Amino acid sequence: MGIGVLTMDKEEDIPEQYKELMRKIEAIEKALGLSDIDKIVEDIEKEREIVITEEDIQITPETEIIIKPKAYLKLAKHALSYANSFIPKKDWIEIIGLLTGRIKNEETPLEQIIVEDYWPVDQGDAVSVEIVDQKIFTEIFHKKDSKHFIIGWAHSHPSYTPFLSDDDFRTHLRYQTFWNKSIAVVIDPIQISLDDYGLGVFRIKDDKRSYHELTKEVEGMSTVASYESIEMFMKNQFKEKNNQ
Numbered sequence: 001m002g003i004g005v006l007t008m009d010k011e012e013d014i015p016e017q018y019k020e021l022m023r024k025i026e027a028i029e030k031a032l033g034l035s036d037i038d039k040i041v042e043d044i045e046k047e048r049e050i051v052i053t054e055e056d057i058q059i060t061p062e063t064e065i066i067i068k069p070k071a072y073l074k075l076a077k078h079a080l081s082y083a084n085s086f087i088p089k090k091d092w093i094e095i096i097g098l099l100t101g102r103i104k105n106e107e108t109p110l111e112q113i114i115v116e117d118y119w120p121v122d123q124g125d126a127v128s129v130e131i132v133d134q135k136i137f138t139e140i141f142h143k144k145d146s147k148h149f150i151i152g153w154a155h156s157h158p159s160y161t162p163f164l165s166d167d168d169f170r171t172h173l174r175y176q177t178f179w180n181k182s183i184a185v186v187i188d189p190i191q192i193s194l195d196d197y198g199l200g201v202f203r204i205k206d207d208k209r210s211y212h213e214l215t216k217e218v219e220g221m222s223t224v225a226s227y228e229s230i231e232m233f234m235k236n237q238f239k240e241k242n243n244q
């Protein structure tokens with residue numbers, strides 16, 4: 001399901017660098033079983049019978065960023081796959097990916113960005129996603145769902161807390177050049193606990209010298225529910241690896 005975006009109508013129209021990127025995303029999603037998250041989120045939602053109505057969202061106008069459980073779980077799992085208690089700390093590496101979503105109540109006091117999905121792009125020492133052409137990127141994701149577009153990026157800070165480093169700041173400035181409302185999500189997978197998502201969502205201020213943290217919530221999924229789901233996921237992942 002998660003890789004359906006790779007099915008292109010006119011593949012020859014897409015520059016090679018983007019094809020390569022989409023292949024990387026597909027490979028990581030497959031290797032980490034990230035597309036299984038659809039099923040898990042379905043189960044969580046069924047179990048808790050969560051009904052989010054338009055009214056629920058509108059009475060909390062102070063929440064600027066709504067993160068769908070699917071996007072959060074994919075990001076958390078990608079980050080945890082490369083930095084967790086089963087791996088020696090010296091071998092922990094960072095991960096990076098793209099966020100797709102939509103904007104709601106645009107240009108009103110109730111404006112919110114809805115983070116619908118996370119696309120794992122890379123992991124390693126020098127992780128980056130160069131968005132050279134926002135238009136092409138947007139078109140690629142439009143193939144999946146015309147309502148969604150690239151709304152930002154996410155990366156991990158294993159054990160050193162969510163914030164924007166100088167490099168992160170420069171990277172995000174480029175994203176905000178494409179779209180001023182772009183968001184930078186940083187996750188510290190080690191910080192994830194029963195009462196902490198380990199997440200920070202940031203945007204650079206108009207002065208282009210400082211940034212601020214945006215208010216966010218993972219829609220309909222408590223920290224406890226997400227922690228339990230992630231813990232189970234990790235156990236399965238590492239159990240499978242050990243049995244191979």
Ligand SMILES: [Zn+2]
Pocket residue numbers: 155156157163164165168
């Ligand atoms: Zn960083």
